[in-house]
Amino acid sequence: AQSVTQLDSQVPVFEEAPVELRCNYSSSVSVYLFWYVQYPNQGLQLLLKYLSGSTLVESINGFEAEFNKSQTSFHLRKPSVHISDTAEYFCGRGSTLGRLYFGRGTQLTVWP
């Protein structure tokens, strides 16, 4: 079955520490991968996406994710987090069949 697994439901870190939010997806011939962020009481915003080409994708606010086909992973990383990064993060995958699948989400909490 096609699915997305986010391995951690909660990730607490201190400010300026590095963070990795893990995401694994079920294999498919053609797959598009996304990370969305949901700040408290707000809607989902696209953080970054992988369609093809370079396996490392970056967002404008310092996050990056690496597509690893052999490990079917798309982990999200940031070398130094800020309190403002506190949010829920959703990993998603699409395919040429169109349907979009999401993981259950990871709540990132950054402490001062």
Place this chain on the structure above:
Amino acid sequence: GAGVSQSPSNKVTEKGKDVELRCDPISGHTALYWYRQSLGQGLEFLIYFQGNSAPDKSGLPSDRFSAERTGGSVSTLTIQRTQQEDSAVYLCASSFREGRDGYTFGSGTRLTVV
């Protein structure tokens, strides 16, 4: 429009009543999705429309839920005989070209069944 528009933003209804939630996708987006977000439950897929194809209804939790998309644009999600467990935020998203450019979400409708 500039984004995905959902209405109403908040809806409080009595148990047993029917409700209709509306989604107006981005103009030109051929795909439209409905998701439900309950506290601690992540994003639950409900239904997916792609162009003129038959919708993927596999995520609808019961026959009380239905959705339609008129003219390939606006979609309405209808919940009949609402129950308290239907309380959630209902999110709509749309995309172009099977989502290669990403999926744009609306702000959602917060449904509370009392």
